[in-house]
Amino acid sequence: xxxxxxxxxxxxxxxxxxxxxxxxxxxxxxxxxxxxxxxxxxxxxxxxxxxxxxxxxxxxxxxxxxxxxxxxxxxxxxxxxxxxxxxxxxxxxxxxxxxxxxxxxxxxxxxxxxxxxxxxxxxxxxxxxxxxxxxxxxxxxxxxxxxxxxxxxxxxxxxxxxxxxxxxxxxxxxxxxxxxxxxxxxxxxxxxxxxxxxxxxxxxxxxxxxxxxxxxxxxxxxxxxxxxxxxxxxxxxxxxxxxxxxxxxxxxxxxxxxxxxxxxxxxxxxxxxxxxxxxxxxxxxxxxxxxxxxxxxxxxxxxxxxxxxxxxxxxxxxxxxxxxxxxxxxxxxxxxxxxxxxxxxxxxxxxxxxxxxxxxxxxxxxxxxxxxxxxxxxxxxxxxxxxxxxxxxxxxxxxxxxxxxxxxxxxxxxxxxxxxxxxxxxxxxxxxxxxxxxxxxxxxxxxxxxxxxxxxxxxxxxxxxxxxxxxxxxxxxxxxxxxxxxxxxxxxx
Numbered sequence: 001x002x003x004x005x006x007x008x009x010x011x012x013x014x015x016x017x018x019x020x021x022x023x024x025x026x027x028x029x030x031x032x033x034x035x036x037x038x039x040x041x042x043x044x045x046x047x048x049x050x051x052x053x054x055x056x057x058x059x060x061x062x063x064x065x066x067x068x069x070x071x072x073x074x075x076x077x078x079x080x081x082x083x084x085x086x087x088x089x090x091x092x093x094x095x096x097x098x099x100x101x102x103x104x105x106x107x108x109x110x111x112x113x114x115x116x117x118x119x120x121x122x123x124x125x126x127x128x129x130x131x132x133x134x135x136x137x138x139x140x141x142x143x144x145x146x147x148x149x150x151x152x153x154x155x156x157x158x159x160x161x162x163x164x165x166x167x168x169x170x171x172x173x174x175x176x177x178x179x180x181x182x183x184x185x186x187x188x189x190x191x192x193x194x195x196x197x198x199x200x201x202x203x204x205x206x207x208x209x210x211x212x213x214x215x216x217x218x219x220x221x222x223x224x225x226x227x228x229x230x231x232x233x234x235x236x237x238x239x240x241x242x243x244x245x246x247x248x249x250x251x252x253x254x255x256x257x258x259x260x261x262x263x264x265x266x267x268x269x270x271x272x273x274x275x276x277x278x279x280x281x282x283x284x285x286x287x288x289x290x291x292x293x294x295x296x297x298x299x300x301x302x303x304x305x306x307x308x309x310x311x312x313x314x315x316x317x318x319x320x321x322x323x324x325x326x327x328x329x330x331x332x333x334x335x336x337x338x339x340x341x342x343x344x345x346x347x348x349x350x351x352x353x354x355x356x357x358x359x360x361x362x363x364x365x366x367x368x369x370x371x372x373x374x375x376x377x378x379x380x381x382x383x384x385x386x387x388x389x390x391x392x393x394x395x396x397x398x399x400x401x402x403x404x405x406x407x408x409x410x411x412x413x414x415x416x417x418x419x420x421x422x423x424x425x426x427x428x429x430x431x432x433x434x435x436x437x438x439x440x441x442x443x444x445x446x447x448x449x450x451x452x453x454x455x456x457x458x459x460x461x462x463x464x465x466x467x468x469x470x471x472x473x474x475x476x477x478x479x480x481x482x483x484x485x486x487x488x489x490x491x492x493x
Contacts, residue, residue, distance in 0.1 A: 011115040011119070012115060012116050012119040012120075013106055013115055013116075013118045013119040013122070016119045016122050016123060017102045017106070017119075017122065020098065020102060020122065020126070021095070021098060021099060021102070023356075023357075023360050024094065024095055024098040024145075024149060025095065026360035026361075027094075027146050027149070027356075027359050027360045028091045028092075028094055028095055028149075030359065030360070031087075031091070032359070033087075033147070033150075034147065035135065035147055035148070036137060036148075036151060036418070037090065037147075037150065037408070038404050038405065038407050038408030039057065039058075039067070039404070039407060039408075039417075039418055040067075040072065040090055040150065040151065040152075041086050041087060041090065041407070041408045041409075041410070042057035042058070042407035042408055042409075042410055042411075043057045043065070043067045043068065043072045044072060044075060044076050044079060044086035044089065044090070045057070045086060045391050045409070045410025046065075046068070046410065047068065047072060047073060047076035048076055048079060048080060048086070048410075049391060049392065049410065051073075051076060051077075051080070054068060054229065056420075056422065056423075057407060057412075058403075058407060058412065058413065058416045058417065058418060058420050058423075059394075059412050059413060059414065059415075059416055059420070059423055059428075059452075060392075060394060060412035061423050062422070062423070064228075064229055064230050064231060065229075065230055065422070066187070066230045066231075066232075066422075067230075068229035068230050069152055069184045069185045069186075069227075069229075069230065070181055070184055070185060070227070071152045071155050071156075071185045072152065073229060075089050075090065075093055090150040091150060093150050094149035094150035095149075097149050097150065097151075097154040097155050097158070098145065098149050098154070100154075100155065100158040101140065101154055101157060101158040101161075102122060103158070104157075104158035104159070104160075104161040104162050105118065105121055105122060105125065105158075105161055106118035106119075106121075106122070107161070107162065107165060108161045108162075108164060108165050109121045109320070109323065111165065111168060111280060111281060112279070112280050112281060112320060112323070112324045112327075112328075113279075113280065113324050113327055113328035114327065114328060116326075116327035116328075117323045117324050117327035117328060118323075119327070120322070120323035120326055120327045121319055121320055121323035123346060124265075124268070124319040124322055124323055124342075124346070125140055125141075125316070125319045126140070126141060126142040126145070126349075126353070127141070127142060127264070127345075127346045127349030127350055127352075127353060128264045128265045128267060128268070128315075128318070128319055128322075128345060128346065128349050129141040129261065129262060129264055129265060129315070129349060129352065129353070130260050130261040130262050130263050130264055130349075130352055131260055131264075131348065131351070131352040132260045132261055132352060133261060133352055133353055134249065134252075134261055135147045135148065135355075136148070136249070136309075137151045137153040137186075138153040138154075138156075138157065138186065138188055138189060138192075138309055138312055139311070139312055140154070140157060140312060141353055141356075142350075142353035142356035142357070143352075143353040143354075143355045143356035143359075144356075145356065146355070146356040146359040146360070147359075152185045152186050153186045153188070153189060155185055155186070156181075156182050156185045156186035156189035156190070157186075157189055157192075157312070159178050159181050159182045159185070159189075160182055160189055160192060160193040160196065162178055163175055163178040163179055163182060163193055163197075164193070164196050164197070164200070166178060167197055167200060167213070168200060168281075170210075170212075172212045172213065172215065172216040173216075175213075175216045175220070176216045176217075176219035176220045176223065177220070177223060178220075179193065179216070179217065179220035180219075180220040180221075180223035180224045183220065183221075183224045183232070184224050184227050184230070184232075187232075188306070188309040188310075191295075191307075191309070191310060192292075192309075192310055192312065192313040195288060195291050195292055195295065195310065195313060196288055196313065198287075198291060199284050199285075199287035199288035199291055200284050201213075202287050203281075203283040203284040203287050243303070243304055243305045243306045244305060244419075245305075245419055246305040246306050246307075246308045246309065247305045249305070249308035249309075249311060250296070250299070250300045250305050250308050253296070253300075262311065262315060264345050264348060264349050264352070265315040265318040265319060266318065267318075267322060267341060267342055267345045268317075268318030268319055268320075268321050268322030268325075269318060270338070271318075271321040271322045271324065271325035271326075271338075272285060272286055272289060272317055272318055272321035272322075273286070274325075275321050275324060275325060279321070279324050279325070279328070280324070281320075282321075285317035285320055285321050286317065288313060288316070288317045289314060289317040289318065292310045292311070292313045292314035292317075293314050295307050295310045296308055296310050296311060296314060322342060325338070326338065326339055326342060378401050378405070379405065381476060381477050381481070382401075382402055382405055382458075382476060382481065383476070384474050384475065384476040385402075385458055385474045385475075385476050385481060385482075385483040386402075386405045386406065386409060387474070388456075388473050388474045388483055388485065389405075389406050389409050389411045389456065389483075390409070390410075390411065391409060391410030391411060392410065392411065392412075393406070393411040393412070393455040393456055393485075394411070394412045394413075394414065394452055394453050394454050394455050394456075395411055395412065395413050395414070395454070395455065395456045395457075395458055396413075396414045396432065396435065396448075396449075396452065396454045396456070396457050396458070397413065397414075397415075397432075397457070397458040397459060398432065398436050398458075398459045398460065398463050399458075399459075399460075400415065400417055401417070402417075402458050403415060403416065403417030404417040404418070406458075414428055414431070414432060414452045414454065415428045415429055415432055416428075428452075431448050431451070431452075434448065435448050435465070436459065436463050436465065442467065442468075445465060445467060446467070449467070455485060455486055456473075456483055456484065456485040456486070457470060457482075457483070457484040457485075458481070458482070458483050458484075459481070459482060460480060460481055460482075461479060461480050461481070461482055464482050464484070465484075466484075467484070469486055469487055470484040470485060470486060470487070471484060471485065471487055472484050473485045
């Protein structure tokens with residue numbers, strides 16, 4: 001901060017970041033989460049149960065999992081040392097992640113110009129997406145962050161920005177561990193990081209002769225491969241449902257001409273194009289935009305829809321170029337008009353991201369609305385059954401959603417509740433269909449029970465199966481849902 005005429009001049013980024021952090025605190029205080037939060041809760045439960053040889057958090061089948069990254073191991077250590085609940089640790093991690101992302105973005109933006117560039121980059125990165133922004137992991141819009149701030153993807157995004165700066169400043173010793181952490185914490189962000197590094201190399205071809213950058217990359221891979229809690233070699237085979245769930249991200253590029261989900265970022269396209277040779281890192285940002293959009297297009301053509309997770313770094317150059325154009329240089333009529341257009345786009349983006357603001361809102365909800373919401377909420381419907389589930393149990397259900405609820409309790413489901421290509425999902429789904437089929441014999445059902453070491457059955461009353469050694473322990477939804485458990489559960493006591 002500088003002193004002007006006896007008064008302290010507060011940099012623009014300070015109130016902007018203060019508002020964002022205050023908003024994040026309000027969201028966390030709501031204690032209302034959904035989506036993949038239960039997956040990360042299950043991961044922490046798995047590590048707390050056996051930190052040295054944890055089985056995968058979804059089905060409990062094999063030792064290790066890509067979800068056991070340095071991020072989750074560190075959070076599990078915090079939970080073990082402090083005695084805090086896994087949910088509390090994740091919520092605190094959400095605040096830490098938000099602060100880390102803000103700091104990393106501001107630090108990277110110092111290479112683009114003065115302090116105003118960083119503040120504008122924060123605003124544009126949070127707001128300039130679309131009228132219906134996604135709440136995907138790795139997407140750093142305001143609405144998305146309101147759900148995903150505790151996810152590993154935000155940590156990895158911050159580390160990506162730090163790694164880019166270390167590369168541009170040729171700090172190779174720091175670069176290697178940062179790259180290894182990104183690769184282990186969030187492989188999709190590792191791809192985004194690699195695209196940024198490739199853009200930097202192509203923008204300055206003389207860097208191709210820098211042998212130390214290759215040494216740093218090799219060291220990062222060695223460090224990542226040495227991580228004992230997961231096997232990176234299994235990641236290239238992650239296809240199937242894991243790819244198909246990203247199809248919507250591709251299709252949304254064409255819906256409403258792309259304006260619905262991503263179009264507001266195009267406000268930065270003129271700044272990106274005109275700043276190629278006029279502004280710091282102009283060529284690098286342009287190349288990153290071209291590379292990222294090309295990868296997304298290639299994924300759409302080849303049917304590898306998971307490549308749509310590159311979309312955040314396709315939009316990031318637009319946000320950064322716009323911040324650099326408006327936050328540096330002099331002031332003229334053309335810049336005033338451009339600033340007005342950007343301000344209007346931000347206002348529209350704030351409306352589109354209003355769901356993120358509502359997540360921090362403590363206003364009253366009418367009892368009638370609350371009752372109607374709870375009647376449809378699966379958490380409320382299944383709550384009497386899930387309360388009986390203990391960490392380590394294996395649950396067989398005729399539906400997918402209960403698997404997410406039991407994972408959040410540290411238990412396992414026979415069928416993965418999230419796409420999980422590291423087990424034979426098709427075989428597991430087939431066994432569940434056979435188990436609940438009317439013509440299946442008790443012997444066949446007992447074989448399935450033993451194959452997956454099932455402790456509890458969760459099903460609708462019409463599909464309920466009576467088996468020796470199991471007894472109904474709980475009912476829900478006015479008796480329409482039943483939970484049957486083994487009479488003796490020595491593994492879970």
